Amino acid sequence: MKGNFKSLPPALSYDPSTNTMIIIDQTALPGRLSLKKLTTIDDVFYAIKNMEVRGAPLIGLTAAYGLLLYANTIRTDDRLFFWSQMKSAANYLKSARPTAVNLFRDVDCVMSVFRTLAGAPVEKIIDEIKFRVGILKEAIIKQENAIGKTGAAFLKDGDTVMTYCNAGALATGGKKGTALAPIYTGHEMGLNLSVIACETRPVLQGMRLTAFELAKNNVPVQVICDNMAATVMKQQPIAAIFVGADRIAANGDVANKIGTYGLATLALAHQVPFYVCAPTSTLDLDLPSGDAIPIEQRDGAELTDLWFASSMAVQTASVYNPSFDVTPYHMITGGIITENGFWKPEAHHG
């Protein structure tokens, strides 16, 4: 059966008549499809920080809409006052999470309106912010379609693909995501594809979100624990591994969900092609390598408590909970798929 992308509401929408953002609260999935309204800049900040919305492109888009929402609440004609309020809101949102570069890029894209329209009245600046946020949203859809088309060309009927974390529509606010785009596109083309979703400890985006959205779109999916990946690769043919990215350094090193590097290592050992799917907005060419990518450290309770009422670890144990890792460019054996085509980073290093 072909994918039915109408079955899920968008991960993020905006109602201009009430100046309200509506998100799927991803912390409640898959048990509850809970739509949550965001009406203040604090709501937006905590939705990003607490991972009610997550995934690099969606974090960026949420912050961009958050700035539009906030701009509409500042009742002033004073351009300088308006700018100073917006500037502190922009810095506030940028402090929500450190690793995904899309957050910084989208906030800067919105804030650059003050340079482009220097001296313009507040009302005109708000109109331009609205326009830019719309462009950012449209760009995501175009990027997903292009990534889907390029990535699907590496797949054939009957293939099984492995993926990690969630880099689907729930992670972009679009319809296909990045790493799941080749699968959705292949499915639309009539290929029978099935997906193995690694659970993705500690927050379980693979099991809770990827399996949920693939199942909603009628794509066969099987979930495994992260520590089963090696055995699965040994036992059955895996055509490819597709993952997303939070930031890609100039040399092709990729920061993505913690565990991606481990999966790439297993893929290398089992000769499974490893692809990273990401829009070019995830490239950070100011950073020469992945060593310079800031890796978020999150609350240890994510690791010890999961969704249980009490900790599964003794209180005296310290917890190390980096949220992302860096996969060196030479381990991305398939390549990096962007909306502009295909890039094999190793080829650029003599």
Ligand code: MRU
């Ligand atoms: O902590 P998360 O859930 O925001 O991490 C998400 C990922 O690592 C995704 O793979 C990445 O952001 C790409 S989403 C298209």
